[in-house]
Amino acid sequence: MTNSADVAVVRMNAYLNLRLIERCRELENLIDESSTAELQLVFPALIDSIFGLTNKIGWGLHNISLTKNPHEYEAFLNFLGPTGPIFSLCYKLLPDCYLKYDFPVSYLPTKIRTMLEEGIIPPFYSDKLKDDQSSRLPQVLSMNPYEYYIFHFAYHLSNPGFSFSQQKMFDELGNNLRPTCQFIFATLLPRDNSTVLPLIGPYEHHSNKCLSQVWRSETVVQVFGLLLEYTEEEKLISPLDSRLPPSLPRRHSIHSGEHIRLVRAFIKTLHEFANSSRESYYHQFKEKFIFLRKAIHHWPLDSSFRLILEAWLSFIQPWRYVRKFCSEGNLEGDERGKINDPSRWMSFVANNLLAYTAIFEQLLPRFIRTDLVAPKNALMLFRVTKVFSQPHLAEMLIETESCMDDANVSRGGKITATQWSAIVKQQILELEGPNYKYNPMFSESTISKIIWFLSTIKQAHLTATSIVEALEKRRLEKKIFLTIWEFFNGEESSTDDIGLTDRKKVPGFLLNSQQQIIEIFQIRLEDTPRVAIVADQEYHDSILSTSFSHQSQFDSSVDTHRPGVFVRIQEERHQFRYIEYMGDPEVQPVRSNECAFLVRTLYKICEIINSKYEREITNSYWRNDMIGRMAKRILQPPTIVRCLPKRTSKGFTLAQESELSPRLSLRILASYNFLVILILSILVFRFFEYGTYMYIFCLICWTFYTLIETACNF
Structure with missing residues (x-):
């Protein structure tokens, strides 16, 4: 029961x-x-x-x-x-x-x-x-x-x-x-x-x-x-x-x-x-x-x-x-x-x-x-110096460390000094062991390291300032074009996803950190090293050269030296992240500047054409005459697709590679950039009262001219 x-x-x-x-x-x-x-x-x-x-x-x-x-x-x-x-x-x-x-x-x-x-x-x-x-x-x-x-x-x-x-x-x-x-x-x-x-x-x-x-x-x-x-x-x-x-x-x-x-x-x-x-x-x-x-x-x-x-x-x-x-x-x-x-x-x-x-x-x-020019690292340094620069904290640390000196304790004769001395020594013995040699925070050796660290902060401050000035100058030079570009594609960003607004905060963080360190350790101006400190020009140039523009955003996706392509995924208005895609480039995620419906429709059309005329497309691509050069301009090159190991109940599967043959891809026609240009050109022809047939004829002539010019210069 x-x-x-x-x-x-x-x-x-x-x-x-x-x-x-x-x-x-x-x-x-x-x-x-x-x-x-x-x-x-x-x-x-x-x-x-x-x-x-x-x-x-x-x-x-x-x-x-x-x-x-x-x-x-x-x-x-x-x-x-x-x-x-x-x-x-x-x-x-x-x-x-x-x-x-x-x-x-x-x-x-x-x-x-x-x-x-x-x-x-x-x-x-x-x-x-x-x-x-x-x-x-x-x-x-x-x-x-x-x-x-x-x-x-x-x-x-x-x-x-x-x-x-x-x-x-x-x-x-x-x-x-x-x-x-x-x-x-x-x-x-x-x-x-x-x-x-x-x-x-x-x-x-x-x-x-x-x-x-x-x-x-x-x-x-x-x-x-x-x-x-x-x-x-x-x-x-x-x-x-x-x-x-x-x-x-x-x-x-x-x-x-x-x-x-x-x-x-x-x-x-x-x-x-x-x-x-x-x-x-x-x-x-x-x-x-x-x-x-x-x-x-x-x-x-x-x-x-x-x-x-x-x-x-x-x-x-x-x-x-x-x-x-x-x-x-x-x-x-x-x-x-x-x-x-x-x-x-x-x-x-x-x-x-x-x-x-x-x-x-x-x-x-x-x-x-650490790279102190990076906004997040500069903020971390500022947080530390801000805490230690609080009133009375440095004095309490100095007083506690002074109690560890047996000579000072014996001369002072204070009960509190003797008490702190015993507490600190017992603490060091429990946490670090008997062989640990304590280095006072306000000793001469530590202060000498701090002084040289101030030089590092100063150089980072100069580098950060020069980068901000250069980015501001570039922004002003491209203001009109950038406004049009941002309207369709969002704010320009760099490879490290650091915006200009964040970089403008770095000089202030570093300057305040430098001043707070001087106050904490009571460093005099004459104690600082008399060396000429200049901005790190190599770092400055590397940051500017890695800024993305509209010409280079998609060049990285065809980098033959990488095992995959990098796809930019927009998460918010001004925030992006990049994922490395190692599969078939034609089925990679839809980008923020693409029309999802057109991407899927054009993919199905290309899939039918590539499947039906696979042999003809491959033969045309590998020809050494003008037709072969034109085919290389139109078609996608052979691509190696990698399948990464996957976890299963029996362990990990083996990594696999396969090669895709030359194929037709019309995905570029699904981008909003192409659609905007197409619509603007139609409006221009309408404005000058040209008919649809004239527009199609001019479009075909321009296409053939581009292909022939490419084939001749290949």
């Missing part, structure tokens, strides 16, 4: 086949109507269905965005949020202290797995570990429903196996699961010294309310702090990886943009939580320092580095996340984002000195190698 728990599971499985909105509504009703005994079986199956820990599919929450799926997004946000049905389900099951669910150890970061295998058990895991009877190694974590849900949620956010469209998530800033995560942070890590939301559920909870709130907040901090950390898989190999079943998913290192945004959101929330709490959470900030240190070391030299940079700048500015409420409950805006009381933040600066000085020293060679 089927019991009620089995019926609840059957109902849940039926609801999982519904659309997301109906699914969330029906599951919410199921949770409200079912008893605790029934929900004990529903809970693990529902969590696995949502996050797809077994099949790595789940509900596809990463693909639901606020802009494209607003109703579905709101439905799952309410369903997963701290005031929604899932948390209500967790709180329903919590009173049963013997109810535990197993979370595989293999899902944890490699660093934690290695520690557990070596017998080093962090306090958070001490009462949760269950060993395998045969290998005597930790196999699963036994946890209550609340912890089970938080672990699954954090793992789903931080694991790349669930991010099916990383580039899409990279572009859509915050339209997926990250806002839900921030909602959980804001609720369970309160920012205004308020209490955590009370337990949700139709039962009485007799345990200590304060302890319950602290336990839930501590769980969120611990779980997200561990699963969002930076691990280097190639350097950390645990025996657990080889002894566990191969079908079990593994937790991999994450360096994606979405992961960095989650880390930044966690840092900001942790700042707000710590600023409203009396307890210290410096140990969590130390873990994030290690994350940023490793991420900066491995991150490539491109504009995406700004994600890491913004996370670091959020880390070193806790004063930006202070919520000071008046008696009316309003936020005092003038207190936010400023160091109004240096003594309040001195402790944080001392406890996290390496986050300021060591990472700054790590960034300096990176900025020296």
Whole structure:
């Protein structure tokens, strides 16, 4: 006989086949109507269905965005949020202290797995570990429903196996699961010294309310702090990886943009939580320092580095996340984002000195190698110098570094100096090891590097200024023609997709950065190198030579030295992206300056002609007389088409190449440029009262003249 728990599971499985909105509504009703005994079986199956820990599919929450799926997004946000049905389900099951669910150890970061295998058990895991009877190694974590849900949620956010469209998530800033995560942070890590939301559920909870709130907040901090950390898989190999079943998913290192945004959101929330709490959470900030240190070391030299940079700048500015409420409950805006009381933040600066000085020293060679003429790189430099030029910050760093000098400490005799000295030395020992040699940020060696870096900034400023002036001059010279061209084709752009408006900001960024660096390190004018600094003429010429014009936009598509053709896809009014197309040129995507209907119609006509007269067309193309030269002018040359390897269930397929024979292509007739010229010429003939036959006759004569002239000069 089927019991009620089995019926609840059957109902849940039926609801999982519904659309997301109906699914969330029906599951919410199921949770409200079912008893605790029934929900004990529903809970693990529902969590696995949502996050797809077994099949790595789940509900596809990463693909639901606020802009494209607003109703579905709101439905799952309410369903997963701290005031929604899932948390209500967790709180329903919590009173049963013997109810535990197993979370595989293999899902944890490699660093934690290695520690557990070596017998080093962090306090958070001490009462949760269950060993395998045969290998005597930790196999699963036994946890209550609340912890089970938080672990699954954090793992789903931080694991790349669930991010099916990383580039899409990279572009859509915050339209997926990250806002839900921030909602959980804001609720369970309160920012205004308020209490955590009370337990949700139709039962009485007799345990200590304060302890319950602290336990839930501590769980969120611990779980997200561990699963969002930076691990280097190639350097950390645990025996657990080889002894566990191969079908079990593994937790991999994450360096994606979405992961960095989650880390930044966690840092900001942790700042707000710590600023409203009396307890210290410096140990969590130390873990994030290690994350940023490793991420900066491995991150490539491109504009995406700004994600890491913004996370670091959020880390070193806790004063930006202070919520000071008046008696009316309003936020005092003038207190936010400023160091109004240096003594309040001195402790944080001392406890996290390496986050300021060591990472700054790590960034300096990176900025020296970076192309500072590029607008995004110039903006990153400006962001860094602007933060360090804040009032009182440089003084706090200088004071903290001076405390490290034992001679100064002994002469001064201040208790605070001795305290900061011990804190900084202990911090260096814990984070960098006993062999690390600390190089003060304001030492003579660092300042000498800064002085030479100022020369690099000065040259970049001169180069950026000369490029802007040259582009402005070119724009004025072609103003009339450019206006007509932009009317039909959009704004002129360059190969690096950098517009003139963005380039105009670069000199200002670099000039302000230069002045702020001088103020931070108190560099005198006579200390700067007396060398003649001029603009980088080679870089200047390369930027100007790569600017696209209407003559060269389509020349790159017939470059025989490239394996494919580059097709420009217009995304917005003044933004383009280029894709390398390696298939048949005739079936490449329709461009923004082409008529889609004509492209498809002319392709079908050419396909019929090429199929019917393939032999005649090929023979004509390879002839060495005038007919062959005219054919080479009209027909498309032989083209090699490449088929890239594809992933299948049996592995990757082999790359294949095939050659297309000479063929007729009328695609140029589908361009708006040709249509505009055609219409204008017809209007001119109409204006001079010439008939249609005269127009056709002139068009045929012009065509034959062009072909004969080409054949004679071939």
